[in-house]
Amino acid sequence: MEWFARLGRxxxxxxxxxxxxxxxxxxxxxxxxxLKNIPLTIRQMYVxxxxxxxxxxxxxxxxxxxxxxxxxTVLVDYGAEESLGPMVALSLLRELGPVVTALLFAGRAGSAxxxxxxxxxxxxxxxxxxxxxxxxxxxxxxxxxxxxxxxxPMLAIIFSAVGILGGQVVGVDWLGVDSGSYWxxxxxxxxxxxxxxxxxxxxxxxxxxxxxxxxxxxxxxxPTSEGISQATTQxxxxxxxxxxxxxxxxxxxxxxTH
Amino acid sequence: xxxxxxxxxxxxxxxxxxxxQDISLRLRKGKTTAIMGPSGIGKTTLxxxxxxxxxxxxxxxxxxxxxxPGMGRKRLFEVRRQMSMLFxxxxxxxxxxxxxxxxYPLREHTNLSEQLIRLLVLMKLQAxxxxxxxxxxxxxxxxxxxxxxxxxxxxxxxxxLIMYDEPFAGQDPISMGVLVKLIKELxxxxxxxxxxVTHDVTEVMSIADYVYILADxxxxxxxxxxxxxxxxxxxxxxxxxxxxxxxxPFHYPAENIAQQLLENY
Ligand SMILES: Nc1ncnc2c1ncn2[C@@H]1O[C@H](COP(=O)(O)OP(=O)(O)O)[C@@H](O)[C@H]1O
Ligand SMILES: [Mg+2]
Numbered sequence: 145m146e147w148f149a150r151l152g153r154x155x156x157x158x159x160x161x162x163x164x165x166x167x168x169x170x171x172x173x174x175x176x177x178x179l180k181n182i183p184l185t186i187r188q189m190y191v192x193x194x195x196x197x198x199x200x201x202x203x204x205x206x207x208x209x210x211x212x213x214x215x216x217t218v219l220v221d222y223g224a225e226e227s228l229g230p231m232v233a234l235s236l237l238r239e240l241g242p243v244v245t246a247l248l249f250a251g252r253a254g255s256a257x258x259x260x261x262x263x264x265x266x267x268x269x270x271x272x273x274x275x276x277x278x279x280x281x282x283x284x285x286x287x288x289x290x291x292x293x294x295x296x297p298m299l300a301i302i303f304s305a306v307g308i309l310g311g312q313v314v315g316v317d318w319l320g321v322d323s324g325s326y327w328x329x330x331x332x333x334x335x336x337x338x339x340x341x342x343x344x345x346x347x348x349x350x351x352x353x354x355x356x357x358x359x360x361x362x363x364x365x366x367p368t369s370e371g372i373s374q375a376t377t378q379x380x381x382x383x384x385x386x387x388x389x390x391x392x393x394x395x396x397x398x399x400x401t402h
Numbered sequence: 403x404x405x406x407x408x409x410x411x412x413x414x415x416x417x418x419x420x421x422x423q424d425i426s427l428r429l430r431k432g433k434t435t436a437i438m439g440p441s442g443i444g445k446t447t448l449x450x451x452x453x454x455x456x457x458x459x460x461x462x463x464x465x466x467x468x469x470x471p472g473m474g475r476k477r478l479f480e481v482r483r484q485m486s487m488l489f490x491x492x493x494x495x496x497x498x499x500x501x502x503x504x505x506y507p508l509r510e511h512t513n514l515s516e517q518l519i520r521l522l523v524l525m526k527l528q529a530x531x532x533x534x535x536x537x538x539x540x541x542x543x544x545x546x547x548x549x550x551x552x553x554x555x556x557x558x559x560x561x562x563l564i565m566y567d568e569p570f571a572g573q574d575p576i577s578m579g580v581l582v583k584l585i586k587e588l589x590x591x592x593x594x595x596x597x598x599v600t601h602d603v604t605e606v607m608s609i610a611d612y613v614y615i616l617a618d619x620x621x622x623x624x625x626x627x628x629x630x631x632x633x634x635x636x637x638x639x640x641x642x643x644x645x646x647x648x649x650x651p652f653h654y655p656a657e658n659i660a661q662q663l664l665e666n667y
Binding site: 268271275276278279 | 487
């Protein structure tokens with residue numbers, strides 16, 4: 145009986161949390177767009193986007209290189225080295241680009257967003273905005289949410305592009321796959337709608353979910369040092385799980401019917 | 403005399419915990435009212451109730467006769483432009499300079515030109531003695547300076563009501579003196595209505611026109627500082643004189659010490 149009560153309680157708490165998260169989203173997004181928010185959003189895009197560039201580029205390069213190396217060792221046994229280009233490109237565009245970018249973004253930018261907003265709450269900056277008749281959902285949450293949603297797909301595209309170049313460094317320059325076939329077979333195999341757009345859509349969904357989790361965890365955090373550290377951890381754990389779970393669902397919807 | 407704010411039969415609880423049981427108080431226009439009480443009694447909560455950030459369980463809070471809990475969000479935001487609150491931590495925005503902090507409410511709520519804003523900000527900073535610190539970032543300020551900068555921001559829009567949450571907490575004697583003087587001067591010069599929430603008895607008794615003392619979910623004493631000093635209630639006297647033991651016991655309720663120490667033998 146005890147566990148039943150506990151189950152009920154945690155279900156209710158979970159639902160209440162979802163309700164608060166939805167309220168935050170509506171408050172931040174349904175608000176009539178304000179001109180003043182545009183510079184704030186651009187500034188946040190610099191913080192979450194531009195400052196994540198280095199880790200995205202470095203990771204993209206290594207992932208592309210590893211992909212090429214792994215794929216080559218398999219393909220060469222079948223004499224199918226010319227398939228290396230599409231192999232690397234499709235893995236990156238469809239799967240690794242959006243997913244790894246989202247995971248890195250959650251760790252690099254999401255946790256920082258949560259901690260920043262949590263600290264604003266703890267130091268009464270959010271209350272202070274409220275008392276100045278400024279809605280913190282519009283002024284603090286909305287620009288960060290938009291910045292995340294706009295930045296992450298761009299980061300994912302950069303990740304994939306750098307990865308493909310990394311694949312060429314290993315595949316063509318090092319392992320000796322013909323440069324012409326690496327690029328031309330890739331161009332023939334990759335379709336704009338099917339591969340590139342689906343990857344971008346995935347990335348948009350991940351961007352939305354990860355940024356939402358990050359700002360909500362911060363906004364809803366218990367404003368103590370313990371509460372903020374907990375919220376930061378939760379952001380990384382929840383967003384990673386959400387990304388991996390959603391990736392399966394989206395992949396099944398997009399590519400599962402073939 | 404006219405009341406700017408009146409709190410009537412307010413009851414408020416956080417979760418299962420009752421914070422206020424049926425309290426009433428009023429803030430008279432143009433006066434400085436002090437609300438004193440031990441830490442954790444709910445002083446910050448009271449200010450947030452007045453500011454409409456929290457809603458009472460029952461009872462009413464009126465600002466110029468208009469019920470705050472009854473207001474819609476839009477009206478509440480309009481009314482909040484006439485009040486301002488100095489938070490315990492100062493609550494300066496850490497990512498912008500002192501100047502921009504003070505300019506923030508002006509840029510947010512007025513269409514004044516940058517030139518005029520600059521003029522106003524420098525005047526407010528001058529009033530709190532921090533004109534020279536305009537370009538500094540909040541992290542570079544000492545505790546006392548941060549609170550004065552926050553005070554400049556709080557008066558930027560010339561509010562009618564200003565609420566101070568523990569303005570003296572954690573201040574050295576000099577900045578404490580500066581703050582006491584500032585609160586007094588601002589109240590007189592700008593014909594503000596001030597409410598100071600604190601547990602620093604001596605400082606606030608010197609500037610308050612009227613004092614309320616909170617304890618145990620209720621108001622246990624009120625009056626002018628003179629009336630309070632000669633108040634009959636032993637609880638009030640214990641609080642004023644800072645006695646460790648009295649009606650508020652030094653010991654948190656516990657079982658008999660002899661018994662507890664011997665328990666494991
Ligand atoms: N956000 C909150 N959620 C739940 N309880 C709170 C919250 N803020 C304060 N409290 C509790 O309410 C009581 C009154 O708090 P507060 O008004 O901050 O007291 P004071 O300002 O007099 O020190 C405290 O016991 C505190 O633990
Ligand atoms: Mg307090």
